[in-house]
Amino acid sequence: MRVTLRVRRYNPEVARDPWWQDFDLESDPRARVLDLLHQAKWYHDGTLTLRRSCAHAVCGSDTMMINGHNRLACKVLVEDVAPVIVCEPIRGLPVIKDLIVDMEPFFRSLESVKSWLINEEPPPNSERLQSPEERERFDEGTKCILCAACTTSCPIFWANDEYVGPAAIVNAHRFTFDSRDRGAAERLEVLADRTGVFKCRTTFNCTSVCPRDIPVTELIQEMKRAITFGKI
Amino acid sequence: MDTTPTVHRHKFETVVVGAGGAGLYAAMAAAEGGRSVAVLSKLYPTRSHTGAAQGGIGAALANVEEDRWEWHMFDTVKGGDYLVDQDSAEILAREAVETVYELEHFGLPFSRLPDGKIAQRKFGGHTYNFGEGPVHRSCYAADRTGHMILQTLFQQCMKRQVTFFNEFKVLDLIVSHDGRCTGVVALEIASGDFHVFHAKAVFFGTGGFGKMFRITSNAHTLTGDGNAVAYRRGVPMQDMEFYQFHPTGIYTLGILLSEGARAEGGILRNESGERFMERYAPTLLDLAPRDIVSRSMFQELKEGRGCGPKRDYLLLDLTHLPPEVLDERLPDITDFARTYLRVEPKSEPVPIQPTAHYAMGGIPTDNDGRVWKDGHSVIFDGFYAAGECACVSVHGANRLGTNSLVDILVFGRRAGKHMARYVAEADWPELPRGAEDQAVSLVDGILSRQSGERPVDIRETLQDEMNDKCFVVRNEPGLKEMDAKVAQLRSAFANVFIQDRGRLFNTDLVECLELGFMLDCAQTTVVAALARQESRGGHYREDFKERDDTRFLAHSLAFPGESSDSVRIDYKPVRITRFAPKERKY
Numbered sequence: 001m002r003v004t005l006r007v008r009r010y011n012p013e014v015a016r017d018p019w020w021q022d023f024d025l026e027s028d029p030r031a032r033v034l035d036l037l038h039q040a041k042w043y044h045d046g047t048l049t050l051r052r053s054c055a056h057a058v059c060g061s062d063t064m065m066i067n068g069h070n071r072l073a074c075k076v077l078v079e080d081v082a083p084v085i086v087c088e089p090i091r092g093l094p095v096i097k098d099l100i101v102d103m104e105p106f107f108r109s110l111e112s113v114k115s116w117l118i119n120e121e122p123p124p125n126s127e128r129l130q131s132p133e134e135r136e137r138f139d140e141g142t143k144c145i146l147c148a149a150c151t152t153s154c155p156i157f158w159a160n161d162e163y164v165g166p167a168a169i170v171n172a173h174r175f176t177f178d179s180r181d182r183g184a185a186e187r188l189e190v191l192a193d194r195t196g197v198f199k200c201r202t203t204f205n206c207t208s209v210c211p212r213d214i215p216v217t218e219l220i221q222e223m224k225r226a227i228t229f230g231k232i
Numbered sequence: 233m234d235t236t237p238t239v240h241r242h243k244f245e246t247v248v249v250g251a252g253g254a255g256l257y258a259a260m261a262a263a264e265g266g267r268s269v270a271v272l273s274k275l276y277p278t279r280s281h282t283g284a285a286q287g288g289i290g291a292a293l294a295n296v297e298e299d300r301w302e303w304h305m306f307d308t309v310k311g312g313d314y315l316v317d318q319d320s321a322e323i324l325a326r327e328a329v330e331t332v333y334e335l336e337h338f339g340l341p342f343s344r345l346p347d348g349k350i351a352q353r354k355f356g357g358h359t360y361n362f363g364e365g366p367v368h369r370s371c372y373a374a375d376r377t378g379h380m381i382l383q384t385l386f387q388q389c390m391k392r393q394v395t396f397f398n399e400f401k402v403l404d405l406i407v408s409h410d411g412r413c414t415g416v417v418a419l420e421i422a423s424g425d426f427h428v429f430h431a432k433a434v435f436f437g438t439g440g441f442g443k444m445f446r447i448t449s450n451a452h453t454l455t456g457d458g459n460a461v462a463y464r465r466g467v468p469m470q471d472m473e474f475y476q477f478h479p480t481g482i483y484t485l486g487i488l489l490s491e492g493a494r495a496e497g498g499i500l501r502n503e504s505g506e507r508f509m510e511r512y513a514p515t516l517l518d519l520a521p522r523d524i525v526s527r528s529m530f531q532e533l534k535e536g537r538g539c540g541p542k543r544d545y546l547l548l549d550l551t552h553l554p555p556e557v558l559d560e561r562l563p564d565i566t567d568f569a570r571t572y573l574r575v576e577p578k579s580e581p582v583p584i585q586p587t588a589h590y591a592m593g594g595i596p597t598d599n600d601g602r603v604w605k606d607g608h609s610v611i612f613d614g615f616y617a618a619g620e621c622a623c624v625s626v627h628g629a630n631r632l633g634t635n636s637l638v639d640i641l642v643f644g645r646r647a648g649k650h651m652a653r654y655v656a657e658a659d660w661p662e663l664p665r666g667a668e669d670q671a672v673s674l675v676d677g678i679l680s681r682q683s684g685e686r687p688v689d690i691r692e693t694l695q696d697e698m699n700d701k702c703f704v705v706r707n708e709p710g711l712k713e714m715d716a717k718v719a720q721l722r723s724a725f726a727n728v729f730i731q732d733r734g735r736l737f738n739t740d741l742v743e744c745l746e747l748g749f750m751l752d753c754a755q756t757t758v759v760a761a762l763a764r765q766e767s768r769g770g771h772y773r774e775d776f777k778e779r780d781d782t783r784f785l786a787h788s789l790a791f792p793g794e795s796s797d798s799v800r801i802d803y804k805p806v807r808i809t810r811f812a813p814k815e816r817k818y
Contacts, residue, residue, distance in 0.1 A: 013734045030572075042688035046731030046740040054451040056487045056568060058379060059279040075571060096422060097737040103276060103398075116387035117339025126293075127336040129348030135341060142341045142373070142380060146278045180339065 003027050003078060005036050007048065008088040011097050018095075021045070029079035033071075034062055036078055036085065049098040057211055060147030063090055064099050070149040070209040090152035092161065106148050109164040113190050115171035118183025134179040141174030141219060143212040150206035150216050156199050163199040164191070166206040166216045173219045176232060184232050192227045200224070237675070237735070238425040239668050244270040244395070245655040247416055247431040249402045249458060252280035253378070253637065254437030254619030254644030256385035258601070259394050261648025262435070267655055270429060271394055272418055274401040274453065274742075277386045281439055281451045282640065285378025286490035286565065288370030289335075289641070290358060290634035291328035295349040296368035301325040303360055304369065306811055308635060311357040311521045312592075312628020313769035313779065314813035315471070315787065315806055320599055322809065324626045324635070327642045332371050335641070340384040342373050343561075353561075354495045357521040357632040357818075366519055370634045375490050375564045381637060400427065401742060402457065403671035405434065405465045405615070408661035411605075413615035415663065417671040421742060424735025426672060430663045432655040433614050435647055436462065436595065437640070440620040441753040443746075445588035445703070446695040449481055449488035453746070458621040460749035462595050463756065467615075468607040468789040468802075470623040471593035472753070473761035473771045476631055477704045479525040481587025483545045485572055489565045489584060491633040493550060494518040496557050500525070501547045501581060502537040508546075513818040520818045523630040523770045526586040530704045539583065547581035586704050590636060591620055591753075592627040592770065593760075596789065599624065601647025607789035608804040614661065616651060618643040625787060628806075629769020678744055684729030687744045690721050694747075694754060702758055707775045711762040718755045719797060725751055756790035759799040764788060781813055 003025055010018040023040040034052055041048040050073070052062040057075040064073055065088040067081050078085070093101040144167065151157050151165030172191060176184045191197045197220055206216040226232055246262045248255045251273035263269040273280065292299040304325035309316045336342060336350060343351040352368040360367040373380040389396075399421040406415040406428070415431045438458025442450030463469055479500070480489040494500070500518050502508045512528040513520035520528075529546055532538060539545050550558060550566075555578050558566045566577045575582050595617040596604040601624075605612035618624070619640040626639055697717050701710035725748055732740035766780035767773050786803035793800045 011734065011736065013736050030574075032572075041740075042686075047734070049732075049737055049739050051739075053275055053279050053453045054281065054284050056284070056485075057571070058284050058564070059275075059281075059451065061275065061279050077571075100737055107276070111390050114391075116391040117384075119339075123333075123337040125333070127333055127342075127350050130344050131348050132344045132346060135344045138341070142383070143376070144383075145283070145379070146276075174341075175339070178339065178341070 001027055001029050001082060003036065003082045004084045005040055006084060006086045007098070009098050010095050011047070027078045029077070029082070031078045032074050033066055033076045033078060033081065033085060033087070034073040037073060037087065049100055051100055058145060060145035063147040063149045064088065065090060070153045072147060072211045075211055090148060092152045092158045103148065105161065106151060106167070109168040110146070110171055113164055113168045113172040114183060114187050115168065115175060117175055117178065117181055118186070119180055120182070128180050130179050138174050138177040140214050141170045143214050144170050145212060147211060149209045149211060153205040153209045155203060155205065156201055160199065162195045164195055166220060169197055169220050169223055170214060170216055173223055176223065176226065188227050191223060197223045197227065237672055240425060240427045241430065242270065242427060243430045244268045245431065246433045246435065246651050247272065247429045248435045248437065249416060250280070250437035250439060250619070251277035251396070252282035252437055252439055252619060252640065253381050253385060254640040255435065256389055257641050257644035258435050258437060258618065258648035258651070260385070260388055260392060261645050262651040263392060263394060264652050267652055269394060270397060272397045272400040272402055272416070274399060274421070276398050277389070277396060278382055280382060281454055283379045283382040284451065284488070285637055286375040286488065287355060287492035287495065288353065288372035288377045288634045289332060289637040290355065290369045290632070291332040291371055291638065292325065292369060293329060293332065293350060293352060293371065295345060296352045297360070299360065299367055299369055301329065303362060303367070304328065304358070306362050307358050308626060308632060309811050310363065310816060311632040312630055313816055314785065315625070315628030315768060317625050317807040318809040318811065319807050320624045320626045323599055324638055324642055328638045331641045331645060335381065335384060338384050338388050340373065340380050342371055353492065354519060355633045356491050356494070356519045357516070358634070366516065370495065372492065374560070375492050375562050378637060401745070402461060403674060403745065405461055406663065406667045407465060409664060410661065412613040412661040414661040415667065417668045419671070419675065422737055424738060426668050428668050432658045432660060433616060433651045435601070435651060436617040436621055437619040437644055438621045440591045441750060442588045442591070444694060444698050444750045444754045446699040447481060447486040447585065448588040449478060449486050450588065455746035455750045456753035457746060457749045458617070459594055460752040463752055463792060466792060467595055467603060467605065467612065468791045469593060469756045470596040470607060470789055471625060471787050472756045472790055473764050473788060474592035474629050474769055475588065475757065476522055476590040476592060476770045477526040477586040478522055478589035479529055479586055480548050480584045482568060482572055483583035483585055486587040487568055487572060488587065488589065489548060489568065489582065490562070493548060493562055493565060496561055497553050499549045501549050502532050503539045503543065504537065508532050508537070516818040521630055521632060524818065526704050527772055529586055545583045545585045548584045549581040550577045551579055551581060590631055592623070592629065592631055594621045594623040597622050597624050599646065600650040601643055602650065607802065614658070616647045618647045629771060674745070675741065678728065678730060678741060679733055681729045684727040685724045687728055687730065687747050690724050690728065691747050694721055694751065698754060702761060705772050705774050706761055707773060708762065711758055714758045715762060718751065718758055722751050722755070722797060756799055760788045760790050760801060763801045785813060
């Protein structure tokens with residue numbers, strides 16, 4: 001099928017302001033938008049710049065706005081967004097070039113909420129035991145691929161880049177509700193701060209764009225409840 | 233515009249290149265006791281391809297039924313068609329157990345059994361009592377085991393405040409005047425600046441190079457950079473002819489559907505619905521090792537029993553499994569089938585074909601990840617490697633499912649521990665003058681060319697031809713043609729031209745450099761495959777169908793030849809300790 005791929009371009013080495021570029025391409029309807037971007041880059045304009053790696057929605061590299069929604073370019077089929085496919089960088093992080101944004105602030109927020117297992121008790125000689133129910137309790141958060149689709153779709157994050165954002169909260173949730181973890185108190189203290197969970201206004205943008213179907217808003221609400229009532 | 237590149241300089245005791253499972257584990261181990269470690273990745277750490285591993289990590293925990301590390305070792309040796317170095321396989325099987333426990337202590341969210349222990353399932357080629365029947369050995373976290381490993385290791389690195397240089401692409405290895413490895417030169421992708429990292433020890437965990445094939449489960453970024461960088465500095469590549477083709481890649485896309493699907497009861501069928509593995513591996517059936525299943529599939533397709541108008545694919549049937557098994561244990565792969573093929577695995581079989589999956593060969597190392605400068609007897613001081621870019625060798629001619637995760641973690645960890653000891657004692661080798669010159673001229677050569685060949689044409693020809701002539705089944709005429717084709721593509725590459733001439737985040741340049749690395753990997757693969765006149769594991773020659781232990785019970789070593797475009801092949805013996813080679817039947 002014939003499609004128009006419209007890309008928001010930006011390259012400070014070439015021009016101060018962004019511009020739009022259209023590529024008229026022939027595509028297999030079942031191709032991924034990523035395939036289309038590659039076609040444009042490899043055959044028409046090598047300066048077109050994007051991130052990508054695994055090409056099947058597990059690495060989280062190619063998050064971008066496609067027709068106004070944060071998506072992974074490797075998880076959207078052309079036929080579902082054709083005939084005019086508009087690709088833009090995700091919002092709220094500085095754009096470096098074309099579809100590439102600076103991810104460092106995103107990863108720093110992850111670090112700020114201590115999204116790792118905290119347990120200083122000496123481990124046994126085998127595994128720590130955990131029942132399937134205890135394991136199920138934090139399952140949703142473990143699916144996160146750190147693609148930043150949620151955080152960069154959040155209007156609160158756009159307005160206030162101090163807000164740690166949904167992805168960091170999801171990852172904090174993942175450990176807070178892990179029966180092996182002992183760090184809930186220090187993590188919740190960070191998240192109770194003015195940059196933390198109470199900034200969330202439950203607009204559900206994060207939940208609707210998550211490529212892993214994580215109920216992000218729900219997990220954020222659970223963290224709010226944990227802080228308010230002090231119960232894990 | 234000023235075109236002189238900016239060069240930055242850094243000093244870390246250890247530099248780890250690659251932030252997948254091997255690199256992150258090595259970095260953590262090397263950082264023990266406060267030693268300085270930098271991790272360089274051309275991606276972000278959580279985007280390494282370890283994250284795509286699905287099925288599990290093999291370890292004889294015996295959580296479901298009796299299991300022993302000796303059985304795991306035996307399966308590994310037999311699975312590798314006896315080309316495995318058995319002392320290494322023993323370490324793999326023994327240390328898998330403590331490594332899995334350590335990961336659990338780091339917080340890895342394994343799936344659990346009702347008694348709270350780590351859940352385990354069956355996997356291809358893993359057996360009890362030296363081959364009697366399938367055993368539950370694979371420890372898993374749904375079908376996202378690799379994702380969980382990568383996230384867990386990254387979390388632990390954050391906790392330990394490891395220094396990351398993200399989106400840094402390593403282009404050269406620095407060798408001191410006394411022949412020691414003393415750092416790397418990297419391109420900072422965002423700025424286009426060069427960085428010289430002076431180190432006492434350098435570790436490569438740079439992954440595979442499956443992108444040299446058209447149908448592959450590998451990420452776009454798996455282009456063999458680390459292998460080529462080492463090879464260009466004279467390090468031979470070991471066992472390059474042994475490339476694994478995984479039976480269940482999604483039709484035309486190559487995206488992997490985990491062996492876990494067959495472990496949970498999935499069945500391979502041909503066009504008439506026949507469970508064809510009954511004819512090829514009567515004991516293990518669909519859970520026979522991957523080389524055997526891939527070859528059986530090739531035979532089915534060749535004899536006209538494939539599906540579709542072109543009769544070019546087979547089916548993975550999951551429709552008889554309880555729907556909750558798909559939802560709970562195979563959620564991701566069922567989602568892949570829905571997303572990319574619009575097939576509902578609960579009610580329809582999934583079209584599949586063999587896909588290029590895993591490099592058994594690579595940089596030769598000892599059991600502590602130290603690189604062999606000459607392939608077998610001289611250590612390259614200060615240079616370490618582990619994971620898919622390396623060849624220790626625990627996979628021999630064919631890797632068992634789950635053993636890649638075991639390999640990267642066990643040997644990444646061992647290398648990290650050895651580096652911590654090494655850098656504590658070693659002095660600083662002097663940084664040679666002009667350490668960055670070769671990397672700078674490599675980049676400038678490409679950026680300054682005004683016209684020439686398009687990378688896409690070279691790359692797509694390489695991928696198509698490798699898929700045609702160097703895939704599941706090989707023969708001499710095909711390999712000879714491929715050898716000539718690679719030579720032709722290499723000369724075309726010498727004249728390669730890219731459109732993006734900027735310094736800033738130039739992915740046109742990055743992809744072009746990767747193509748050059750891939751051509752090196754393809755060349756050593758083809759030459760090694762041509763030289764090995766036998767069939768063993770993943771290397772199947774239809775003109776030499778039998779395994780030939782008299783001539784080829786040996787590892788191949790591919791050295792850069794006298795002229796810049798030739799490869800010299802040599803062999804070294806396999807280390808055999810417990811299990812004498814015998815015919816491989818399942």
